[in-house]
Amino acid sequence: MVDIDLRLYVITDENLSLETGLMEKVRQAIEGGATVIQYRAKNKSSKQIYSEATALKKLCREYGIPLIINDRVDIAVAVDADGVHVGQDDLPVEVVRRIIGNGKIVGLSTKTLEQVVEANTLPVDYIGFGSVFPTTTKKDATLSGIEMLREAVKLSIQPVVAIGGINAENVDSVLQTGCENVAVVSAVFSADSPFKAAQLLKQKILKGRRWRV
Amino acid sequence: MVDIDLRLYVITDENLSLETGLMEKVRQAIEGGATVIQYRAKNKSSKQIYSEATALKKLCREYGIPLIINDRVDIAVAVDADGVHVGQDDLPVEVVRRIIGNGKIVGLSTKTLEQVVEANTLPVDYIGFGSVFPTTTKKDATLSGIEMLREAVKLSIQPVVAIGGINAENVDSVLQTGCENVAVVSAVFSADSPFKAAQLLKQKILKGRRWRV
Numbered sequence: 001m002v003d004i005d006l007r008l009y010v011i012t013d014e015n016l017s018l019e020t021g022l023m024e025k026v027r028q029a030i031e032g033g034a035t036v037i038q039y040r041a042k043n044k045s046s047k048q049i050y051s052e053a054t055a056l057k058k059l060c061r062e063y064g065i066p067l068i069i070n071d072r073v074d075i076a077v078a079v080d081a082d083g084v085h086v087g088q089d090d091l092p093v094e095v096v097r098r099i100i101g102n103g104k105i106v107g108l109s110t111k112t113l114e115q116v117v118e119a120n121t122l123p124v125d126y127i128g129f130g131s132v133f134p135t136t137t138k139k140d141a142t143l144s145g146i147e148m149l150r151e152a153v154k155l156s157i158q159p160v161v162a163i164g165g166i167n168a169e170n171v172d173s174v175l176q177t178g179c180e181n182v183a184v185v186s187a188v189f190s191a192d193s194p195f196k197a198a199q200l201l202k203q204k205i206l207k208g209r210r211w212r213v
Numbered sequence: 214m215v216d217i218d219l220r221l222y223v224i225t226d227e228n229l230s231l232e233t234g235l236m237e238k239v240r241q242a243i244e245g246g247a248t249v250i251q252y253r254a255k256n257k258s259s260k261q262i263y264s265e266a267t268a269l270k271k272l273c274r275e276y277g278i279p280l281i282i283n284d285r286v287d288i289a290v291a292v293d294a295d296g297v298h299v300g301q302d303d304l305p306v307e308v309v310r311r312i313i314g315n316g317k318i319v320g321l322s323t324k325t326l327e328q329v330v331e332a333n334t335l336p337v338d339y340i341g342f343g344s345v346f347p348t349t350t351k352k353d354a355t356l357s358g359i360e361m362l363r364e365a366v367k368l369s370i371q372p373v374v375a376i377g378g379i380n381a382e383n384v385d386s387v388l389q390t391g392c393e394n395v396a397v398v399s400a401v402f403s404a405d406s407p408f409k410a411a412q413l414l415k416q417k418i419l420k421g422r423r424w425r426v
Contacts (some may be wrong), residue, residue, distance in 0.1 A: 045302035046284055071259055074286035078308045089258035095291045 004066055004082075004105055006126055006181035008202050009161050010034040011070075012056070013137075013189040014041055017048070023055055025194045030063045032198025038085055038183075040070035053079045068107060073099050083107065083125070088115065097123040107161070111142040116152045116160075127156055128183060131164025132174060137185045138164075150177040168200045175208030217279055217295075217318055219339055219394040221415050222374050223247040224283070225269075226350075226402040227254055230261070236268055238407045243276045245411025251298055251396075253283035266292045281320065286312050296320065296338070301328065310336040320374070324355040329365045329373075340369055341396060344377025345387060350398045351377070363390040381413045388421030 010029045016022040026037060039056050041049045053069060057079045060067040066082035069075050071090045076083065083105025084096050096106050109128040110116045119127045129152040131141040141164055144152075153160050162174045163183040174182055182205060191197035223242045229235040239250060252269050254262045266282060270292045273280040279295035282288050286309055289297045296318025297309050309319050322341040323329045332340045342365040344354040354377055357365075366373050375387045376396040384395055395418060404410035 046299075046304050047302045050304050050308065072287060074288075074290070074304065074312060077287070077312050078304060086259075089260045091259050091263050091287065091291060095263065099287060099290050 004125065005035040006159055006161050007035045007205050008033055008198065009036050009038065009163075009181060009183040010188050010198065011038040011040050011163075011183055011185045013185055014043060016189060017044075018052055018055060022052060023059060025189055026056060027059060028193065028195035029188050029198045030060070030065050032188075032195040033202030034065065034188075034198055036066045036068060038068045038070055039081075040085075040185075042071070046072075046075075049075055050078060053081065057081055066105065068105060076100060076104070085109070085128070093122045093124050109163075110152070111144065113148065113151055113155060116155045120155075120157045124158055126159040126161055126181070127152075128161045128163045129153075129156075129179075130162055130183075132162050133165025133170060135165040135186075146173055146177060149174065149179055153178045168197070168204060171201060171204045172208065175205065180205075180208075217338065218248040219372055219374050220248045220418050221246055221411065222249050222251065222376075222394060222396040223401050223411065224251040224253050224376075224396055224398045226398055227256060229402060230257075231265055231268060235265060236272060238402055239269060240272060241406070241408035242401050242411045243273070243278050245401075245408040246415030247278065247401075247411055249279045249281060251281045251283055252294075253298075253398075255284070259285075259288075262288055263291060266294065270294055279318065281318060289313060289317070298322070298341070306335045306337050322376075323365070324357065326361065326364055326368060329368045333368075333370045337371055339372040339374055339394070340365075341374045341376045342366075342369075342392075343375055343396075345375050346378030346383060348378040348399075359386055359390060362387065362392055366391045381410070381417060384414060384417050385421065388418065393418075393421075 039053055053075050057067050068083040068085050069081045070085050073084050085107040087109040093108050105125045107126045108119050108124045131143050132149050160179050161181040161183045162179045166182050167187040188194045188197045252266055266288050270280050281296040281298050282294045283298050284303045286297050298320040300322040306321050318338045320339045321332055321337045344356055345362050373392055374394040374396045375392045379395050380400040401407045401410045
């Protein structure tokens with residue numbers, strides 16, 4: 001298991017590329033307080049994914065921030081990323097762990113409490129849980145809501161990262177469940193200033209500590 | 214470099230799955246004379262790709278036929294496939310080679326004579342060249358034609374596998390260029406009997422030896 005600060009977990013927007021400001025926006029997210037970057041690309045060629053992951057790894061290393069690759073274990077190995085995040089329709093986590101080894105981070109998306117309980121038996125370092133709120137990033141996402149997130153945090157033996165439609169307006173309600181970690185895409189990358197958006201979220205997350213038992 | 218019989222190189226059809234006869238049709242292709250199977254899936258989830266690749270590896274091992282995975286190096290590692298085939302928009306072959314090691318096969322698609330010459334300097338075991346003929350499998354494929362294939366075979370220091378719209382009617386013209394290896398998708402998988410389609414192609418390829426210098 002790898003020690004990792006998951007508090008402000010920023011996932012890249014598929015619509016961004018090296019040509020359209022991906023690096024500059026991720027840099028702003030990091031300077032605003034992102035504690036980890038996940039690179040997610042489902043509809044790009046492997047060549048483009050490799051180029052972007054290579055550039056992101058260099059950027060993240062500059063700031064000492066871990067880079068996690070969504071789904072593509074080969075890309076993670078190729079760029080020596082810090083970990084891999086998989087969903088329920090991706091490679092099984094046991095297979096991912098076997099390929100990348102124990103020195104790397106493995107995260108798993110969960111959508112139901114059954115999946116949270118199952119994840120307790122799997123070689124993962126953290127789980128994502130959601131969608132907590134409706135999201136425009138994944139239109140077919142299963143909606144879990146705040147109360148189920150509260151249950152997920154209680155049930156999980158791993159750190160839980162809340163995901164799905166979280167922004168500066170609703171993040172307090174997420175933190176009040178006891179969940180300490182928040183993943184965002186559009187709250188940062190659709191903002192006029194990804195820096196300010198990340199900074200505001202980070203401030204709320206840091207203040208959110210007072211709700212914890 | 215790995216010694217591999219590339220003469221009848223059968224690539225799986227994206228439209229087939231475990232539920233719609235993928236295994237049975239690939240088995241027929243092998244029994245008809247396929248010398249190598251490439252598993253290609255671009256629009257399936259990683260979970261499905263992993264399941265199918267696992268089943269195909271088992272089947273190919275049963276017959277002593279190598280299994281090559283298109284693009285996804287992680288899947289190749291996960292199922293211990295015999296190699297990886299990449300296109301010009303996939304991971305760079307140097308990166309593929311670094312991940313899977315020297316004991317595995319690496320193939321590269323080429324579309325132009327410049328790419329053929331460049332491939333001579335790369336750590337690949339063979340190249341694909343085409344599309345030789347118009348193909349329905351890749352609608353945006355670059356058409357090279359028979360004469361350019363003849364040049365590719367002369368220029369390449371690696372074995373060349375002709376690809377694109379090749380079937381029993383036109384395979385002789387391919388073999389007459391000096392190309393000894395033929396890749397097919399629909400000629401086998403769109404046939405009523407993949408077994409008979411593969412067998413007919415294989416017979417023509419074996420007879421085609423007489424054209425070789």
